[in-house]
Amino acid sequence: MPVLHGVNLSPFVRKVRFALAEKGITVDQEPxxxxxxxxxxxxxxxxxxxxxxxxxxxxxPDSSVIIDYLEHVHPEPALYPADPAERGRALFYEEYGDTKLTNALSTVFFQRYVRKNFFNEEADEEVVRHAIEEEIPQVLDYLSAQLGESDYLVGNRFGIADIAMTSSFVNARLGGWSIDADRWPTVAAYVDRVFSRPAIKPLVEGDLAQ
Ligand SMILES: N[C@@H](CCC(=O)N[C@@H](CS)C(=O)NCC(=O)O)C(=O)O
Structure with missing residues (x-):
């Protein structure tokens, strides 16, 4: 049986777990x-x-490489759009989710969860404040504008863009932060929508219970 190496707290490991779950693929895990x-x-x-x-x-290695491989060996259900333009947009959203969005949300997670639980250190609340007041709002404004009225980011169909754009919200919740649904209602509803999918819901609930 294939093996996924990595711990569940990693947003990049979670991306692969979301993709495996959506495709109904079972693997062993080496934490x-x-x-x-x-x-x-x-x-x-x-x-x-x-x-x-x-x-x-x-x-x-690499979540993006792994999910692309999974798509080729288990094409259904498809996680990448067939249309070249939509596929290009989806790949850019994946890149944005893996970099700018994950960096912003991981700051809260690292400071308040990882430092406390793994290094027995206090969070640097000035770094957390900067992430919450400066970095995260930029990301949520962008995500909100890209979503518009759609349920999902590309072609209004769930896929790789949604996996990459939502995985890190679990970590931010573990760091005690959640979206201000009054300020970003469509993003809050979107993340809830992804996390309520039958394949993904048990993974998110399990990770939040850690
Ligand atoms: N682009 C990589 C990023 C993977 C990544 O940064 N993983 C983190 C854990 S969340 C890691 O292993 N960090 C250890 C290090 O950078 O030395 C992917 O998509 O898999």
Whole structure:
């Protein structure tokens, strides 16, 4: 059976878990923590990061690479649009979710959850304030504008863009932050919509209960 290497708290591991769940693929999981990884792990993850997906001799690092691979070996249900323009937009949304959005939301998670639970340290609340007041609003304004009245980001159909744009909201919730639904009602409803999907709901509930 294929193995997903990485812990559930990683937003990038969660992206792959969302994709696997939506496609109905079962894998084993090896809960690798991404701090001080072994030389053995670096053989399958040259950048020393999680997730990695292994299947027999195949070892694929990087959530985007892994989900693209899964799409080719298990095409249904499709997570990438067939239309070239829509596919391009979806891939950019994935990039935005993996970088700007995850950086903004992970700051709250890292300061308030990881430092406390893994390093026995206090959060730097000035860093948290900057993320909440400056960085996160920019991201939510962008997401709100891109969504418009649609249920999902591209072609009004759930896919890779939605996976990448929502995974990190779980981490922010673990850091004690949630969306101000009065200020960003469509984004709040969108994240709830994704997290209520039958395949995804148990994963989110499990991660929030950690
Ligand atoms: N682009 C990569 C990013 C993976 C990533 O940054 N993972 C983090 C954990 S959430 C990690 O392993 N960090 C350890 C490090 O950077 O050394 C992906 O999509 O998989």
């Amino acid at each position: 690798v923590v991404p701090f001080g990884v072994s030389d053995e792990f670096k053989k399958i993850s040259p950048l020393g990061k999680i997730p990695v997906y292994t299947d027999g001799d195949l070892a694929l």
